[in-house]
Amino acid sequence: MQNTELNRESLRRLAELRPEGARVISVFLDLDPSEFATPQARITQAHSLLDDAGRRVDGDDGLGHEQVVALRSDLDRLRSYFEGLEFEAGGALGVAVFVCGPADLFETIQLPRRVQSAIVIDDSPLVEPLVDQLTQGTWAVLLVNTKTGRLLLGSRDRLQEVESFRGEVESPLVQSGGGSQARNDRGADNEYRDHFKQVASVLFALTKRVSMDRLLIGAPKEVYGAMEPELHSYLQQRIAGHLSVDVENATPDDVHRAALPLFEEDERRREREALDRMEQGIGTGGRGAAGLDEVLGALNERRVEILLLAEGLSASGVVCQSCGWVGPEVDACPVDAGELQRRKDVIESAVELALEQSAEVMVPHHHDDLERHGGIAAVLRF
Numbered sequence: 335m336q337n338t339e340l341n342r343e344s345l346r347r348l349a350e351l352r353p354e355g356a357r358v359i360s361v362f363l364d365l366d367p368s369e370f371a372t373p374q375a376r377i378t379q380a381h382s383l384l385d386d387a388g389r390r391v392d393g394d395d396g397l398g399h400e401q402v403v404a405l406r407s408d409l410d411r412l413r414s415y416f417e418g419l420e421f422e423a424g425g426a427l428g429v430a431v432f433v434c435g436p437a438d439l440f441e442t443i444q445l446p447r448r449v450q451s452a453i454v455i456d457d458s459p460l461v462e463p464l465v466d467q468l469t470q471g472t473w474a475v476l477l478v479n480t481k482t483g484r485l486l487l488g489s490r491d492r493l494q495e496v497e498s499f500r501g502e503v504e505s506p507l508v509q510s511g512g513g514s515q516a517r518n519d520r521g522a523d524n525e526y527r528d529h530f531k532q533v534a535s536v537l538f539a540l541t542k543r544v545s546m547d548r549l550l551i552g553a554p555k556e557v558y559g560a561m562e563p564e565l566h567s568y569l570q571q572r573i574a575g576h577l578s579v580d581v582e583n584a585t586p587d588d589v590h591r592a593a594l595p596l597f598e599e600d601e602r603r604r605e606r607e608a609l610d611r612m613e614q615g616i617g618t619g620g621r622g623a624a625g626l627d628e629v630l631g632a633l634n635e636r637r638v639e640i641l642l643l644a645e646g647l648s649a650s651g652v653v654c655q656s657c658g659w660v661g662p663e664v665d666a667c668p669v670d671a672g673e674l675q676r677r678k679d680v681i682e683s684a685v686e687l688a689l690e691q692s693a694e695v696m697v698p699h700h701h702d703d704l705e706r707h708g709g710i711a712a713v714l715r716f
């Protein structure tokens with residue numbers, strides 16, 4: 335079994351995997367503790383998915399004997415996996431597992447966000463439910479006052495504390511228990527500055543190990559004013575807002591609750607920007623595409639910067655076996671007349687093409703602009 339990190343490269347590699355003659359099982363499991371608090375609840379959920387898949391395998395006349403045997407064995411391995419200790423995912427809110435015995439594939443990806451539980455059997459791993467998580471990025475929340483610094487990392491669904499540091503110097507302000515007299519004390523100011531510098535350097539050192547796409551700072555107002563200039567410009571550029579919490583006593587859940595409106599505002603704004611760029615591109619006949627045919631055309635031409643997909647969108651189509659051209663139901667590949675393979679869901683192929691050309695894949699949750707474009711649109715590079 336292999337634990338794989340959620341990133342563009344791993345999703346692309348999985349999406350391109352197409353074991354000849356064998357079927358691949360993709361399982362997505364929601365691990366949100368508020369829904370599935372106990373290991374037993376999660377195992378029950380996994381069992382019901384696997385039972386359902388087992389019935390589908392038994393009832394599928396399109397499968398050959400060897401495929402059925404391999405799938406049954408893969409379902410058994412999944413059962414053991416979900417029952418085993420490895421299933422105790424630390425902090426993950428979801429897990430994706432891709433299995434294909436004949437291709438020696440058993441990969442798991444822990445997910446920072448919730449995923450809708452599902453099991454899919456197809457000729458390739460299904461990565462589409464994961465691309466949305468990829469573009470959400472990692473949130474960092476720095477809590478800081480004159481004594482303490484704490485860092486939390488996570489997604490808009492959950493934050494975890496990863497670091498806490500106390501200033502080396504016990505400040506006079508803290509010892510005297512009052513603020514006004516110390517404010518005139520230059521020595522105290524310097525001590526605070528050392529503390530802020532230290533917090534900033536620990537934080538910057540961490541950016542080399544973990545990604546922090548956006549940063550929120552929770553601090554008393556005057557501390558925020560002193561802290562921000564000390565941060566490395568890399569982090570300054572990632573500041574997405576301030577929040578007001580009890581720096582020393584707030585639990586990660588408290589911080590998450592306070593940050594949630596800021597996460598949503600940020601998400602809403604980024605979606606709006608992408609949708610506006612798309613609409614403007616279409617309006618001016620330039621860098622925008624809308625509707626399945628047009629977007630697939632742009633993907634085939636490697637012109638897509640952001641692929642915009644409505645949640646749960648599915649459409650049938652074809653993929654050329656020789657050049658990879660993806661299109662609606664047609665008789666022959668327009669590029670090289672290669673053999674076409676029919677796909678129940680061509681959206682997964684569209685996502686693969688998007689990953690190949692390093693396009694961002696966005697599934698808007700706050701705006702319904704995509705409805706009038708058949709659920710699919712794109713911002714183009716050229």
Ligand SMILES: [Zn+2]
Binds near residue numbers: 667
């Ligand atoms: Zn072709």
